[in-house]
Amino acid sequence: MSRFVLITPNADFDGRLRQAVAGGLQGGVQTFFTNVVPAGPYDLLAQLNQEQPEVLILGPDLPIEDALRLATVLDVQVPNLMVLLASEPDPALILPAMRAGVRDVLSPSAEPNQLRVLLERACQSFANRHRGDQQGSVENQKGAVIGVFSPKGGVGKTTVATNLAIGLGQLAPMSVVLVDLDLQFGDVASGLYLNPETTVTDAVSPAASQDTLVLKTFLTVHPAGIYALCAPASPVEADFITPEQITRLLEQLADEFQYVVVDTAPGLPEVGLAAMEMCTDLVWVSGMDIPSVRGLRSGMEVLKQLDILPEGRHVVLNMADPKCGLTVQDIESTIGVPVDVSVPRSRTVTLSTNRGTPVLLDAKKDPAAKGLSQLVERVSSNSRANGPRSSHRRVLV
Structure with a gap:
């Protein structure tokens, strides 16, 4: 079985791709030297003797x-198949490519070491999805929903969320x-330097709620390789969005x-409570001041009484x-x-x-970036897709 499949008439790119795989990746490469794209998955798999590769490069x-x-x-x-697109980098191409399910866009002139990094990343994504399938239940196949919460404003909640x-x-x-979901005054768009054409208002429309493919067209793409669904342009629109x-x-x-x-x-708006009921993880953010610490304690107590605290x-x-x-x-003693x-x-x-550039993209060596990286590692290792949750460990300031 070939782990990687390439469809292209470009022999030079094929050579560099094979060098990338030979430089440290397991598995073989099968190349179809053609500029004709298969009509569908069955035509593709028929040429591969019904064997499914991990990564397809178009x-x-x-x-x-x-x-x-x-x-x-x-x-x-074939949602588990990682599809990569090799094309000249064009900002106008990124959005339709991501909406089509393309996992990464490769430069046709990329060197073997650059290609190897992208292939490794695609293989890791394949492994994560395959592991979720092997868990054998619909619940475990769902992604982790991570809520970032603070009863008080001004504690850097959006900064934490964007960097996470x-x-x-x-x-x-x-x-x-x-x-x-700060539907009235959300700052995700400015925190990521985005100018979204569509927002949560579009994403909860009847057409989007009935068809996930329609929903995905309302997501905004960030150059770092994530999607964003930004708050409505007008605070008035928040009144028409229900839990x-x-x-x-x-x-x-x-x-x-x-x-x-x-x-x-x-705070605890109804929309926020509805979101928390869906969360597998909750990130509680507090500043190092008495009002935010007390607010966090009160918020925890309310959610505990409502029995909607995620694991x-x-x-x-x-x-x-x-x-x-x-x-x-002092803080631990207050919040319990x-x-x-x-x-x-x-x-x-x-x-x-x-x-509008998250610190994890701009200054990874900054002490604050190291703390945010620790949060990323903690959440990823504790997500249901990656196994048991780790225990809490005290930090020192």
């Missing part, structure tokens, strides 16, 4: 429309969607993505400063649970937020 020098049409069909009928989504996207490219619509939306997204990150509004819990102390008059022990991740105060985070 192009270069294939008709783009035909390649995207095949990718769309494969995304529905970016970090998970680096682990699972094109398998992460960030949903902004039932949000429940259905998150159900659909969890069926399609490995990770669904939800940036909730401050996965990750307490993040954001903008941590040992000179502020509080200690981690351990602090899991500490993100130190950093000017770099403020600058990255103002530029």
Whole structure:
């Protein structure tokens, strides 16, 4: 069985791809030297003796429309297959490619070492999906829904949510969607420097709720390889979005993505509570000040009384400063649970937020980035798709 299948008339690209595989990847490459795209998965599998590869590379020098049409069909009928597109980098191509289910876009001139990195990433995504299938239940096949919550505003909740989504996207490219459920004043679009044409309002429309393929066309693509579903352009639109619509939306997204990150509004609005009922993990964000710590304690108590606390819990102390008059022990004593991740105060985070470039993309060596990376690792290892949840560990500031 060939682990990688390439369809292209370009012999030079085939040579570099084979060098990439020979340089450290297991499995073989089967190449079809043609510019004719198979009509569908059955035509493709017939040429492969009904054996399914892990990664299919389309192009270069294939008709783009035909390649995207095949990718769309494969995304529905053979969802475990990782489809890559080799084409000249064009911003106008990225969105239709991701909507078609393409997992990555490769430069036709990429060197073997660059191709190897992208192939390794695709193989890892294949392994993650295959492992989910082997778990044998519909529930386990669903993606993790991770809510980022704080009763108080101004604690950096959206900064945590955007960086968490970016970090998970680096682990699972094109398998992460960030949903902004601060429906009146959400900042995900500005935090990612996006100008979305569609928003949550479109995503909960009857057409989208009945057809996931329609829903995916309303997602906005970020260059880092994640999707975003941004808040409505007008706060007035929030009044027309119901908790039932949000429940259905998150159900659909969890069926399609490995990770669904939800940036909730401050407080406990009905839409936020509906989202929390869908969450497999909840990231609690607190600043290092008495009002936000007390607010977090109250929020935890309310959710406990409502019996909608998800199993996965990750307490993040954001903008941590040992000179502020509080200690981690003070905070833990107040909220009654351990602090899991500490993100130190950093000017770099403020600058990255103002530029719309998450710190995990822009300044990975910054101390705050290290704390955010720890959160990404913790959430990914604790998600239901990756096995048992780890225990809480005390952090020091």
